[in-house]
Amino acid sequence: MKLEQPKGPFCQSCGMPMEVVDDYGSNADKSKSGEYCCYCFRNGKFLEPNITKEEMIEKVTKYMVAQMKMMESQAKKTVENFIPKLKRWKK
Numbered sequence: 001m002k003l004e005q006p007k008g009p010f011c012q013s014c015g016m017p018m019e020v021v022d023d024y025g026s027n028a029d030k031s032k033s034g035e036y037c038c039y040c041f042r043n044g045k046f047l048e049p050n051i052t053k054e055e056m057i058e059k060v061t062k063y064m065v066a067q068m069k070m071m072e073s074q075a076k077k078t079v080e081n082f083i084p085k086l087k088r089w090k091k
Contacts, residue, residue, distance in 0.1 A: 011037035012087035013046065014060055015079075035087060046088075053089045 009018045011025075012035045018024050025033040028044030040046060051059075057079050064075035083089055 009034065011035070011040055013037070013040040013089075014056060015082050015086060016040075053083060056089070057083050 010016060011018060014037060016023065016037045016039065018037055021032065023037055025036040025038050025041030026043055027033050030043075033041050035041075036046075040048070057076070060079045060083065061072065061076045064070045064079065065072050068075070070078075
């Protein structure tokens with residue numbers, strides 16, 4: 001099974017597709033963030049400001065295994081290739 005890259009906007013921190021308005025995080029002025037999801041960004045701040053790229057990879061891998069029923073090796077490979085390309089993690 002090949003996982004396709006999400007269509008449309010996706011969180012630039014965790015990679016979650018943002019498909020409905022409630023998926024979007026919020027800026028300090030309460031407007032919706034066009035870059036980050038509600039699980040990563042609220043009120044203009046990251047909910048886990050000190051999380052490392054490696055910790056995010058581990059967190060998203062665990063989510064994909066549990067929620068999407070992917071094999072851990074496949075999920076980890078997918079996430080390792082995707083997360084570093086997101087805005088939050090680019091150096």
